Amino acid sequence: MRDVNQAVIPERFGKYVVTGLLGRGAMGAVYRAFDPDIRRPVAIKTIRWDLVQDGGAAGSLPARFRNEAQAAGRLSHPGIVAVYEFGQCEDCAFIAMEFVEGCNLREYFARKTAFDEADIVSIMVQLLDALGHAHERKVWHRDIKPANLIIMTNGRLKIADFGIARIETSEVTQTFPLMGTPGYIPPEMYRGEPVDHRADVFAAGAVMYQLLVGKPPFDGAAETVMYRVCNCQPESLLTDEQARRWVHYDPVVMQALAKSPCQRYESAQAFRDAILAAYAGPVNATVSEATVIVSSRGHGHGARDASGSSGGSTSGGGTPWPPGWDASTLGSVETQLALVVGPMARVLVQRAARRCSDLDTLLNMIAGGLDTSEEKRAFLARVSTGTPRPAGGRSPVPMAQPSPEGLFSNSRLETIPPHPSPEEIEQAGRALAKYIGPLARLIVKRASERATDVDEFYRLVAEDIASEPDRKGFLRDAGR
Numbered sequence: 449m450r451d452v453n454q455a456v457i458p459e460r461f462g463k464y465v466v467t468g469l470l471g472r473g474a475m476g477a478v479y480r481a482f483d484p485d486i487r488r489p490v491a492i493k494t495i496r497w498d499l500v501q502d503g504g505a506a507g508s509l510p511a512r513f514r515n516e517a518q519a520a521g522r523l524s525h526p527g528i529v530a531v532y533e534f535g536q537c538e539d540c541a542f543i544a545m546e547f548v549e550g551c552n553l554r555e556y557f558a559r560k561t562a563f564d565e566a567d568i569v570s571i572m573v574q575l576l577d578a579l580g581h582a583h584e585r586k587v588w589h590r591d592i593k594p595a596n597l598i599i600m601t602n603g604r605l606k607i608a609d610f611g612i613a614r615i616e617t618s619e620v621t622q623t624f625p626l627m628g629t630p631g632y633i634p635p636e637m638y639r640g641e642p643v644d645h646r647a648d649v650f651a652a653g654a655v656m657y658q659l660l661v662g663k664p665p666f667d668g669a670a671e672t673v674m675y676r677v678c679n680c681q682p683e684s685l686l687t688d689e690q691a692r693r694w695v696h697y698d699p700v701v702m703q704a705l706a707k708s709p710c711q712r713y714e715s716a717q718a719f720r721d722a723i724l725a726a727y728a729g730p731v732n733a734t735v736s737e738a739t740v741i742v743s744s745r746g747h748g749h750g751a752r753d754a755s756g757s758s759g760g761s762t763s764g765g766g767t768p769w770p771p772g773w774d775a776s777t778l779g780s781v782e783t784q785l786a787l788v789v790g791p792m793a794r795v796l797v798q799r800a801a802r803r804c805s806d807l808d809t810l811l812n813m814i815a816g817g818l819d820t821s822e823e824k825r826a827f828l829a830r831v832s833t834g835t836p837r838p839a840g841g842r843s844p845v846p847m848a849q850p851s852p853e854g855l856f857s858n859s860r861l862e863t864i865p866p867h868p869s870p871e872e873i874e875q876a877g878r879a880l881a882k883y884i885g886p887l888a889r890l891i892v893k894r895a896s897e898r899a900t901d902v903d904e905f906y907r908l909v910a911e912d913i914a915s916e917p918d919r920k921g922f923l924r925d926a927g928r
Contacts, residue, residue: 457469457479458479458539460481461479461481461492461494461535461537461540461542461544462533462535462537462542462544463483463484463485464481464482464483464484464490464492464544465481465482465484466479466480466481466492467479467480467481467482467489468480470491476493476494476495476540477494478491478492478493478494479491479492479494480492480547481544483532483544488547489547490532490544490545490546490547491544491545491546491547491548492542492543492544492545493542493543493545494540494541494542495540495541495542522585522587523581523582523585523587523610524915524916525577525578525581525582526604526606526911526912526913527574527575527577527578527581527604527605527606527607528578528581528582528606528607529545529546529548529598529606529607529608529609530545530546530916531543531544531545531546531610532544532545532546546606548598548600548606548608549600549601550598550599550600550601550606550740550741551598551599551741552594552595552596552597552598552599552608553571553594553595553597553598553599553655554593554594554595555741556594556599556741557594557658557662559741560662561739561741562662563659563739564736564739565694565727566729566731566732566736567732567735567736567739568656568659568660569723569724569727569729569731569732570603570731570732570733570734570735570736571597571599571605571659571735572652572655572656572659572720572723573720573723573724573731574604574605575592575597575605575607575652575655576652576716576717576719576720576723577716577720578605578606578607579592579607579645579648579649579652579716580715580716580717580720582607582648583645583648583715583716587610588643588644588645588647588648589607589610589648589651590637590643590647590648590651591609591629591632591651592607592632592648592651592652592655593629593631593632593651593654593655594655594658595629596608596609597655599735599740599741601740601795602734602740602898602908602911603732603733603734603735603736603737603739603740604733604734604735604911605735630666630670630673630674630677631654631664631665631666631667631673631677632650632651632654632655632664633647633651633674633677634646634647634650634651634677634709635677635678635707635708636709638674638677638678639678644709645715645716646709646712646713646714647709648716649704649712649713649715649716649719650704650705650706650709650712652704652716652719653665653701653703653704653705653712653719654666654705656697656700656701656704656723657682657701657705660685660694660697660701661683661685661694665682665683665705666680666682678707681702681705682702682705684698684702685697685698685701686698696726697723697726700719700722700723700726703722704719737795740795770798770801770802772805773801777807778797778801780831781797781807781810781811781814781831782794782797784827784830784831785797785814785827785830785831787826787830788818788823788826788827788830789818789823789827789897795898796814796817796900797810797814799900800813800814800817800900803900811828811831813900814827815827815828816900817899817900868896868899868902868905872902872905873892873893873896873905875926875927876892876895876905876906876909876926877889877892879922879925879926880892880909880912880913880922880926882921882922882925883913883918883921883922884912884913891909891912892909894908895908895909895912906923906926906928909922910922910923
């Protein structure tokens with residue numbers, strides 16, 4: 449195997465076959481890979497072998513890296529990136545973890561995304577639910593920040609990177625007590641005082657402040673931030689012009705940002721309850737589809753594209769199309785599809801465009817994901833006359849108004865993964881109801897609308913089951 453710092457991508461890590469590079473840094477890299485045993489994509493996070501050696505320039509890194517696997521590995525929650533394995537090979541140490549498709553919250557802030565109140569509440573409730581799960585198991589993250597919060601393409605939030613997590617019964621983290629990110633580190637960490645789960649409450653409060661105001665509560669150079677965190681109150685939502693509409697959250701977020709841990713919320717659950725009391729409305733289980741950034745890359749523990757850009761053309765909503773596609777062509781497909789399925793059109797076109805290279809396959813793939821034959825015929829009839837084909841682009845074959853049946857013929861669909869059948873959807877609903885009750889039918893319906901093939905359908909349904917044993921039981925009952 450080759451050095452992870454070289455340009456050549458390794459072929460495998462242990463049993464995991466590498467399929468691409470997600471991001472690279474000074475200490476190692478994050479790769480997309482495939483688990484041949486369970487047949488699922490994974491993310492492989494690596495650390496350079498010279499840093500793993502005891503006594504090296506970063507002597508505490510081996511303990512930190514192993515601690516990440518131990519901390520996240522003992523947690524099983526849909527809001528926390530799952531860790532599958534910690535391993536070593538001749539060139540590096542690595543962690544195999546859940547492959548997450550989405551963008552971290554830092555990217556949303558970089559794009560100056562304006563979150564509405566429903567999305568802010570959804571993000572915070574999802575975050576605090578996941579933190580509550582970790583805290584109940586005596587694990588606190590200690591580096592909650594936007595870069596470690598991934599909003600998946602389905603609107604669900606996941607916490608990544610437990611590299612400096614504190615396990616109550618472990619002494620692992622004592623060798624690097626001040627690791628963390630300025631602006632989200634609580635005063636007690638700067639002062640070298642005992643730290644518990646309320647450090648995560650403080651950091652979550654800083655994230656909520658940024659969601660409301662559009663900027664962190666404490667910013668500036670690292671030394672300036674440290675002084676402000678320890679000695680200054682953030683600007684009140686009552687005085688910030690942009691945040692005045694959020695004044696009902698001012699006492700909520702300020703209590704989370706209290707200097708003394710004993711003045712903060714006693715638990716993530718208490719913080720969550722205070723947010724819900726101020727919101728006084730139904731909470732969305734996911735971030736709204738209109739807000740979600742549809743990325744062409746997946747993420748493992750918040751890994752970023754090394755270039756910082758997707759390199760694709762852009763849709764009317766500001767979301768980059770996959771590289772190589774003609775923007776006007778995909779935009780027209782989206783417009784025609786929206787007349788059939790509504791706002792889901794953009795997501796469906798994005799997913800299909802990432803998985804194929806020509807327009808005919810794209811149209812058949814989208815049609816294969818629609819629920820009814822009427823929707824298929826309506827969509828194919830519209831795109832047969834309403835979709836431009838660029839010269840020299842990804843659609844070399846003219847489309848001279850073929851019939852819907854011709855476009856949707858069996859020969860054209862042989863290589864397209866099948867969409868879940870009505871029987872499979874019904875079977876999944878019955879299996880899921882055993883674990884979550886009456887909500888099963890709604891969750892299964894949503895998954896069937898989002899999924900582009902059967903495997904993705906079952907994966908999306910399983911993500912809504914909180915515990916790992918129940919997820920495995922559901923997949924077993926569903927025959928997967």
